[in-house]
Amino acid sequence: MxxxxxxxxxxxxxxxxxxxxxxxxxxxxxxxxxxxxxxxxxxxxxxxxxxxxxxxxxxxxxxxxxxxxxxxxxxxxxxxxxxxxxxxxxxxxxxxxxxxxxxxxxxxxxxxxxxxxxxxxxxxxxxxxxxxAMAALTASEASIYGRFGFGVATSEQSIKVDTGARFVLNHTPTGRVEVADPKVLLELAPAVFDRLHRRTPGSVDRHEFYRQFASGSVSRDDGEDPKVKVALHYGPDGGVDGYVSYKFGGWSSTPHTMEIVDLVAATHAAYLELWQYLGAIDLVERVTWEEAPVDDPLPWALTDPRCVDASEARDMLWLRILDVRKALEARHYPRDGRLVLKVSDTLGLTGGTFALDVSGGAAVVSDADGADVDLELDVAVLSSIYLGGVHPVTLAASGRIREAAPGAAFTAAGMFAVERPAHCLTHF
Structure with a gap:
């Protein structure tokens, strides 16, 4: 400089x-x-x-x-x-x-x-x-951060949902949805999100802006957003386990559209029942959401999955491992095994050859200089597969992973898998 x-x-x-x-x-x-x-x-x-x-x-x-x-x-x-x-x-x-x-x-x-x-x-x-052991960002430009060792770990997509006569969910409600004053989210949103955060791989804890934004207390431009409305989902125990904040896109464009501002559901039932509510709003023919998961249960729950028009899938969360040993040992692994990883790092923070030994779901990571290597990859690629959101076999096919031992990429896919699809609802 x-x-x-x-x-x-x-x-x-x-x-x-x-x-x-x-x-x-x-x-x-x-x-x-x-x-x-x-x-x-x-x-x-x-x-x-x-x-x-x-x-x-x-x-x-x-x-x-x-x-x-x-x-x-x-x-x-x-x-x-x-x-x-x-x-x-x-x-x-x-x-x-x-x-x-x-x-x-x-x-x-x-x-x-x-x-x-x-x-x-x-x-x-x-x-x-x-x-x-880890750094993260959400990128406005995808070409910038790979040079610093960041790799894409989760994705999101925009969806347009036809909520006309075709919108029928194959789901029997177990809770209820009620409209609320948007300002209740100043109190409720952090606790509801915390429940989602603790069960969702790839989730990043939220910053203060989100409860203010979801409640309409601030907008992305200036001042409050008086258009924001809120509905809460109550689970079988009567507690709030989900919410959606949304606003009407206006009468001047067709189809008449409701735009989701924020949708957080701590249970599968809450997610589907909030969509049932959105699909039943009068005078609205379409609901849009810019932060939907790529692996979304909604189309599978619909009688006609083509009600969901998914487009613009894009990178969302980028991760950067700062300490390979500490990051790998922090994880639980669903499959036991051994991998020797040769990791390059142009910033010199955490490169080297490491043996990942997993037994009973717990990992021990040790230096493995001189050992036969299974996979060669840079730290950005290791960061991408860390949450199971990007398949190592795909990265090997792209040339981003060199598979020194045949089948090692597939083995890595099994070891790095997580219990449900990785998704991040927190931009920062």
Whole structure:
């Protein structure tokens, strides 16, 4: 990174603290980087407070010399990088502390100067030093993060559901759905999501924005969203085990469409019964959802699965193993066996040759220099197969895995499998 820049890392300050303007400048730089409209002071204040609740750290790259006349001041960072620590469900109910990377921007006029590489490399190294075995992000551009050792671990898709006469679910309700004031999600959403989080491989614990967003208390633009409505699912015991927040797309376009804002269901029954509710809303012919699982039970529960038009499947959660031994030993494995993995890591954090020995579902990982290798792969690919969401045989066919021992990729698929399809409902 050239000498005319310096990196500063800081926690967002409270509004009356001297460091608050620094946090405001950082937030405005992030908004500029993601092409957001300029937000009101009130919205910026609220955003900073949510970041404080999350315990986030802000990183900025600043110009150290004089800036050209009339350009943005030196107090506005030319590159940003945010982090927070949350848990990742790694299968079979196990939660792994994970460094989440977010708010990555580099101003167009300061690109290709190593600013992102410097911020990323330093933060990942620091996370490993702090004892974390995993980092994660959700990418706005898919071509950027493989070079840093991140690999796609889960996917999502957009769906359009025809809720006309063809929409018939083969499901007998065991609970009930009732409409609620959207603001109840400020209280209920975290607990409902926690139940889903603990049973869903690939799930990342949510940050403060989500309960505010699901309840309509904030929008992605500015202020509240008065269009948001909420329905709750009550299980057989009378407790809330699911919710959907949604809003009407308007009368000017057809078919008349309801858009899901957030759908969280802690049980299979809650998921299907929330869809039964959505499918029964009067004057609506279609329901859309941008974050549906790729392996979705909904079409299989419908008499006519073609009611669901699934498109735009895309990468969602990217993982980056920081410590191979610690990450592999943290998992439970459904199949015993042994694999020798030769792992490359261009950042030099965790490369090497490792023996993964699994007995009774528990793993012991040891150095295996000189041993016969079963699979050769880089750390991004190992991160992709870690949750069972990407098939090692597919990666071997693509050339991303070199299968030194015939059948080793298939063996890896069995060992890295999880109890249900990996899915992440948390963007960050």
């Amino acid at each position: 050239p000498d005319q820049y310096e990196i500063r890392r800081f926690k967002p300050a409270a509004k009356d603290d001297p460091g608050y303007p620094e946090a405001v400048a950082w937030m405005r730089a992030v908004a500029f980087g993601f092409h957001d409209a300029r937000r009101s002071d009130e919205r910026v204040d609220r955003g900073i407070e949510m970041q404080r609740v999350d315990g986030r750290e802000m990183t900025g790259v600043y110009q150290t010399g004089a800036v050209p006349e009339h350009s943005l001041g030196a107090e506005i960072p030319v590159a940003t990088f945010g982090t927070m620590d949350k848990t990742l469900n790694i299968g079979f109910g196990r939660l792994l502390d994970t460094r989440l990377v977010t708010a990555v921007t580099v101003r167009t006029s300061h690109r290709r100067r190593g600013l992102l590489r410097r911020m990323m490399a330093e933060d990942l190294a620091q996370a490993r030093t702090e004892g974390l």
